[in-house]
Amino acid sequence: MEPETVPHTLVDARGSACPGPITDLSMAYRRSKVGDVIELWATDPGVKPDVRAWATKTGNLVRSVEHQPDKIVVVLEILRR
Amino acid sequence: MPTRVLVIGGGSGGTMLANALDHRRHEVTVVSASSDHLFQPALLYLAFTGAAARPVRPERALLGRHVHLVEDRVTRVDLGSRQVSTAAGRDLGYDYLVLATGIQSDPSQIPGLAELNARFGDYHSTVAQARLLWRHLDAFGGGTIVLGQSTPVCKCPPSPVEGILLADELLRRRGRRGASRLVFLTPYPRPYPAEAVNEVVEPILAARGIEVMPFFDVDRIDTEASVVHSIEGDEVRYDLPILIPPFVGADIAFEPPDVLDPDRFLRTDRHTLRVQGFDNVFAIGDGTDLPTSKSGVGAHLEAKVVARALKGRPASFDGRTNCPLDLGHGRGTFVIGSYDRPVARSRPTRLKHLMKIVFGKVYWLSLRGWLEPVFDLYFKLTAPRPS
Structure with a gap:
């Protein structure tokens, strides 16, 4: 992995179904600042629409959503805080 | 030894x-x-x-x-x-x-919240705080009640929804619902984070005329103007604020x-x-x-x-x-899941509400371990199914 793509914050929400991965993302957002990159790992398929809706509402950017065999990896960039 | x-x-x-x-x-x-x-x-x-x-x-x-x-x-x-x-x-x-x-509540994390909780009470810390909140609800004649968790981590995730539904029930019983606006704040995209539970909860909130403000992470409270502000840039004015504080270890x-x-x-x-x-x-x-x-x-x-x-x-x-969720008016549901088995939809019934009340009654006995065979059977019968 190239150094510039190394995420600033890794949020591991695998196995989280209740309350869910968005909890862990929101907590990371509270601690973040503009320019931060958050990489979210989840197993709950609901994470995809939730993260997109979250990013639209908060004005932040979903850089990528990748399905891996054991998890869904979402990379977000914090543009607004 | x-x-x-x-x-x-x-x-x-x-x-x-x-x-x-x-x-x-x-x-x-x-x-x-x-x-x-x-x-x-x-x-x-x-x-x-x-x-x-x-x-x-x-x-x-x-x-x-x-x-x-x-x-x-x-x-x-x-x-x-x-x-x-x-x-x-x-x-x-x-x-x-x-x-x-x-964990313990920590209102000091959010500007204005310690003052707000001290004045109006809360239902996640002490008996005295819960009774203080009851005195405000008991005396509430009308206006806007704003209720929500300030941050995404909440002791007992069903408790915010339970609070707003029980507030609604109280006001209806007292004939004051028409003079009141109920606003539910949540940091999540929808009233209950787990989708299957939300399918049960959201229509009930809508039917009871409760407004929902999603993506509302509390940033600060202006206690002079009686306004709660979110990180996401929204705001809401309150007459009676019921804000669940952040929690820390x-x-x-x-x-x-x-x-x-x-x-x-x-x-x-x-x-x-x-x-x-x-x-x-x-x-x-x-x-x-x-x-x-x-x-x-x-x-x-x-x-x-x-x-x-x-x-x-x-x-x-x-x-x-295995969290019971009180939906008000004597009905309840359960939030049941595990690491690899997602929470499934559970129809609200009077029996599920009764089970929540019974769990409360037998709590002191359950601490001693005397009811473990009953609990083991219950957990087995209600085990979440694979998706």
Whole structure:
């Protein structure tokens, strides 16, 4: 992995179904600042629409959503805080 | 010679675990900062129905005779040298340590919240705070009630929805609902984060005329103007604010300090419940960083896993949640899931509400472990199914 793509914050929400991965993302957002990159790992398929809706509402950017065999990896960039 | 098991915390998890251990194999000591044990779910009913019974009993009376109780506050835990220090100057050693240290509300994290909670009360900290909130609700003649969790981590995830539905029920019973606006704040995309539960909850909120403001992470409160502001840039004016404070882990200094995450939750193995890096240290209950709901039933199931491990039996936690959700007007549902089995939709019924009330009634007995065969059967019959 190239150094510039190394995420600033890794949020591991695998196995989280209740309350869910968005909890862990929101907590990371509270601690973040503009320019931060958050990489979210989840197993709950609901994470995809939730993260997109979250990013639209908060004005932040979903850089990528990748399905891996054991998890869904979402990379977000914090543009607004 | 029996091994020494030291349990820090006399809440649900710590008490159940201590009682579950065999005194012939283990010398068990519980350190609890309080001589009283609070049944925390009862705060909801103190605050929203004016329930009179005080949900508190002496911790000593809840522990088996074989369990030593030290009423003292732990200030420092050194996992390397196996030494626990207390406020009264005690130094306690152990062979096995169980951290059932819980979480506590911390309104100081949000500007204006400490003042707000002190004035209006809350239903996630103490009996006095819950009764203060009831006095405000009891006297409420009309206007805007704003209710929500300030941050995404909440002790008992169903409790925000339960609070707004019970507030609605109270106002309807008193004929004041027409003069009131109810606004529900949530940091999530929808009223309940788990989609299957939300499918049950959202239509009920809509039918009762409760407004929902999603993606609302509380940033600050302007107590002069009576306005709550969110990180996302929204705001809402209140007459009666019911804001659930943020929660943090217990105020204990750990060595090494990196066993805690930034919110002071203990970094805990999801299955073995051992604290990262220490085979003889376990964590259970709200104080862990497990991706499950912070609830009494979680602490109960985790205590069972650790009790088995300490008896030398195979033991693994599956992340099971089993949270009752009071929907008001005598109906309830359950939030049931596990690490690998998502929460399924559960039809609201009167029976499920009754089960929540019965769990509350038998709580004190369940701490002693006397109802375990009944609970084992219940958990088996209600186990979440694969998706």
